[in-house]
Amino acid sequence: MTKTDEIEIILNYHAGNGQAKHACKKVTDFLDKTNIDYTVHTTKKDGDGVRIAETLANEHQGSKIIVIGGDGTLNQAVNGVKKSNYPQTPLGYIPGGSGNDFCRGIKLSIKDPVRLMEAILSMKEPRTIDIGKANNGDTSRYFINNIGIGFDASTVYYTNHSERKELLNSLHLGTLSYFTNLLKVIKVQEGFGLDVDYLNQKKHFNSAYIVVATNHPYFGGGFAIDPTANPFNHNLNLVIVKKITGMTFIKLLSKLLTNGSHLQDKNVWHIETKHFRLKNHSKQHGQMDGEELNQHEFDL
Ligand SMILES: Nc1ncnc2c1ncn2[C@@H]1O[C@H](COP(=O)(O)OP(=O)(O)OP(=O)(O)O)[C@@H](O)[C@H]1O
Secondary structure (H helix, E strand, C coil): CCCCCCEEEEECCCHHHHHHHHHHHHHHHHHHHCCCCEEEEECCCCCHHHHHHHHHHHHCCCCEEEEEECHHHHHHHHHHHHHCCCCCCCCEEEECCCCCHHHHHCCCCCCCHHHHHHHHHHCCCCCCCCCEEEEECCEEEEECCEEEEEHHHHHHHHHHCCCCHHHHHHCCCHHHHHHHHHHHHHHHCCCEEEEEEECCEEEEEEEEEEEEEECCCEECCCEECCCCCCCCCCCEEEEEEECCCHHHHHHHHHHHHHCCHHHHCCCEEEEEECCEEEEECCCEEEEECCEEEEEECCEC
16 A cells, blocks of 8 residues: 555445444544545435446546445446446445345455455455346446346335334344345235246246346345355356245245255256346336346346
């Protein structure tokens, strides 16, 4: 770290119900103590993460850009950098969200924000990590974790709109919040028609239920939907679960929660590749990195 380096922090102080704010305070106290210049750019509303990251990448190439927030804030910062004139700009990340699936997925072992800041400052070269890119019509967006249609996206929808989310997050029970809404979605989510194009092949599902394209194993704050996904192997994994009910679903869920053997279940279809196309035939909820994509007939 030379004296000329500056730190530009993108902070979502709402993330993790205050955890990001708390992490940022620890980091800035450390930077003050060590006489390192920094600026904190707080997001004021949804979408600010994109705008701030794009501006910083365009105007502060000599600085280190660090994101403090949850997966949604990191997603926005990545998309901001990708829109900028310098799409290869590295980002530092200090997790402060409620789910934090990305840091779980890349097996980030350091938890303390100050130790993470020290590690970022001492890195000579950035570490390269895969991200996914989803095209829908003429828009495209990058994702760090996963993109889902149907069941998991409905769970994200109900979790975000649940009155108990903030209470459970404040008790550090974000995963429980997701889990209780998951039980609600089991009652309401129907199967839907889905076409998948991959490796010059086509596959049709009459009744798809869970559809997740994932960069690493986790979604929903720690559920390993695909334990074999690897964010360093330059592939994306696709998991499709057919509509199942009652005990068949409970058995599959218990496999997912215990040993990951759900991937071998006859109701689960799974591939790992670089490109695929997904088209659903009735309006379904979508999610990208835990953020709602609203209901659409997606063609991704
Ligand atoms: N000042 C703000 N007021 C309200 N919402 C904001 C503000 N700044 C950012 N946001 C939005 O907060 C949402 C949640 O952010 P984020 O995903 O980082 O936190 P989280 O949901 O607690 O974490 P995780 O996704 O890891 O569970 C994002 O959609 C982001 O756009």
